[in-house]
Amino acid sequence: MDSVEQAAMLLLSMGEQGAAKVLAHLDRSDVQRLSHRMARLSNISQEQAGSVLSNFFDAYRSQSGIARASRGYLQRTLDIALGDRVAKGLIDNIYGDEIQTLVRRLEWVDAKLLAHEITHEHSQLQAVLLGLLPAENASLVLQHLPSHCHDEVLLRIAALGELDRDVVEELRQLVERCVAIAMEKSHTQVAGVKQVADILNRYEGDREQLMSVLRLHDHSLATQVEDNMFDYIILGRQKDETLQKLLAEVEQETLSLSLKGVDTKLRKSILSALPKRMASGIETQMEALGPVALSRADQARTEVMEKAKSMMEAKEIELQLFDEPVVE
Numbered sequence: 001m002d003s004v005e006q007a008a009m010l011l012l013s014m015g016e017q018g019a020a021k022v023l024a025h026l027d028r029s030d031v032q033r034l035s036h037r038m039a040r041l042s043n044i045s046q047e048q049a050g051s052v053l054s055n056f057f058d059a060y061r062s063q064s065g066i067a068r069a070s071r072g073y074l075q076r077t078l079d080i081a082l083g084d085r086v087a088k089g090l091i092d093n094i095y096g097d098e099i100q101t102l103v104r105r106l107e108w109v110d111a112k113l114l115a116h117e118i119t120h121e122h123s124q125l126q127a128v129l130l131g132l133l134p135a136e137n138a139s140l141v142l143q144h145l146p147s148h149c150h151d152e153v154l155l156r157i158a159a160l161g162e163l164d165r166d167v168v169e170e171l172r173q174l175v176e177r178c179v180a181i182a183m184e185k186s187h188t189q190v191a192g193v194k195q196v197a198d199i200l201n202r203y204e205g206d207r208e209q210l211m212s213v214l215r216l217h218d219h220s221l222a223t224q225v226e227d228n229m230f231d232y233i234i235l236g237r238q239k240d241e242t243l244q245k246l247l248a249e250v251e252q253e254t255l256s257l258s259l260k261g262v263d264t265k266l267r268k269s270i271l272s273a274l275p276k277r278m279a280s281g282i283e284t285q286m287e288a289l290g291p292v293a294l295s296r297a298d299q300a301r302t303e304v305m306e307k308a309k310s311m312m313e314a315k316e317i318e319l320q321l322f323d324e325p326v327v328e
Helices: 003-023 028-040 046-064 071-082 084-095 098-108 111-118 123-132 135-144 147-158 165-185 192-202 207-217 219-227 232-237 240-247 252-258 264-272 276-289 294-313
Strands: none
Touching: 003 028, 003 046, 028 098, 098 123, 098 165, 111 123, 111 135, 111 165, 123 135, 123 147, 123 165, 135 147, 192 207, 192 219, 207 219, 232 264, 232 294, 240 264, 240 294, 252 276, 252 294, 264 276
């Protein structure tokens, strides 16, 4: 077992409460690594478990020595010796600013939700919060804040120094509120109909048979699934004539963008249906575009499928959602 597996086994052996207390002191990347490994850990023999626990306690005994003073103990002792303000500065130097640990909890909060909660806060408090978050999280939150306040928030972050105690207390209250709201709204949603449509679009067997079973159980639900099956992937099972009519109505740049990043087989299937000169022009344009943002390619694919759906509804083309059965 590697060190991560051993740590995962130790956490599992502690039970929920003990493991939660340990995970609370780790950074996000470590929590993610350990959580993934804990979820996949299996077939651990009693001998392996005993060996890991034995190694852990051997290491603990060799390194523990005299137990270190707790933060609370030091705070109380130094308050008496040095006074509250001096002690606070010294404690922060020893243990790191306590507010950073508090803000770390926001790494798990959705950036859009977090931005919504701090939109109406003073720009200085916004700056302090974003200044303490990891840059990746802070950038995502900033994107969801009103664009007119970006400059001011960034300038205030750049000018940040030592935090006043009043600001720290305000920030503490803000963090607690954001975490509480995130916990209330945190739930997993599964877009069931869309998921079924995506599964069927990628299913290698008899899709029509599966749809027939769905119709028997719930005709309305089957109709919703069919509506959601207008995925770019279905272009690979259209007749050449259908593709030619559809793609003639799509701007060449949009078509070139839509083909970026798609499966090689699907791309060849679409291009082979087009006149050679047109297909060659699209391939040239795709190369000229170079790497493009995934969002741009997805948007182009959406535009192509919206055009396909509107042409089908106008009876200009007939789209196949399922492969046609063949006979010898």
